[in-house]
Amino acid sequence: MLLVYSGGMDSTVLLYKEADNIKLVVTFDYASKHNAIEYEHAVRNTKRLGIEHIKIDLDFMDAYFKSDLLKSGGAVPDGHYEQESMKSTVVPFRNGIMLSIAAGLAESNDLSTVLIANHAGDHAIYPDCRQSFISPMQEAISQGTYAKIKLLSPFMGMSKRDIAITGRDLGVNWQDTWSCYKGGKIHCGRCGTCQERKEALAGFDSTEYEY
């Protein structure tokens, strides 16, 4: 299996859950404000687990794509993750791009399966996190590869709270995961992803927040 791994909560939980089956991990740096610090957290986990981990830079997205998540974009808004204002942080077709590259990587490395950790909470503002996107993408990847690569999205129906509880039971160290879209030294505590993180980890949150 190949895991698309950001270093966030969800994909870290999936990394630990499928650690015995994952042979290759790929992190994409698409020049978001928080990719660099997210990656620092990601490597702590793959090193601990001894799993091969590559990073792929997608610099062109900063140059040609429009999103406030990117270094070239405006400020990341405060507010709740599901609010209309958070739409400015959508990176157009980001999951399609990451999954397509992951499919080619899997075929090049004789791996039969690509894993992604999108979940129900993502659906509100991210069209490329929904089942209506994942289903045809699964078919496109299967039909477009010789090995009929499988795309699995095991957290699709789960809430972020369910994922957090799964991670707690697996012994995930939340300090080795990163969520904040602002990409400061510690989690801001105010942006949409920080608020979502706080709600999910309530009761067992070891994160240091600015607010």
Next chain:
Amino acid sequence: MLLVYSGGMDSTVLLYKEADNIKLVVTFDYASKHNAIEYEHAVRNTKRLGIEHIKIDLDFMDAYFKSDLLKSGGAVPDGHYEQESMKSTVVPFRNGIMLSIAAGLAESNDLSTVLIANHAGDHAIYPDCRQSFISPMQEAISQGTYAKIKLLSPFMGMSKRDIAITGRDLGVNWQDTWSCYKGGKIHCGRCGTCQERKEALAGFDSTEYEY
């Protein structure tokens, strides 16, 4: 409309055919042996037509993907395009990757449609050129973007000969298109794509071949 444009025969014909509707052209350099010379030819056409043209480098494919088409791969085999030996030139899920990036670019630039020039002759060895791939990819791109971006593949049912005749009637200068996978100074005349090119242009071929 946004065109995925290599500088080869097929996408050049599509460029001229839809020149009035194409607002942005993107060429991908995935570090194949022939990308650089192909791009030199591509810009001649977009300059002549006055259409905005960007190039996106996908260096990671040379580093992590396996294909004899890439600089990091083995020699490009001689032989007919549809032969088994040509499978070594397949770049895993290349069209999926290019179309996904094109979809994100289209959404970022308020363009509603992505064009690709794959055709019937590609189907034998390229799984990501077939209708069985294009159909779910159309659905994935539509569902995964806010603007419900359309993917059009107008040459899907056409032979390369039909495309060549269309291009001749549009006044395409074949010397401003590139096919040869070996990426030398002139077309080798022996590799699969050169043989396919000769067959398609028979009777009006202005290409200079080594053999």
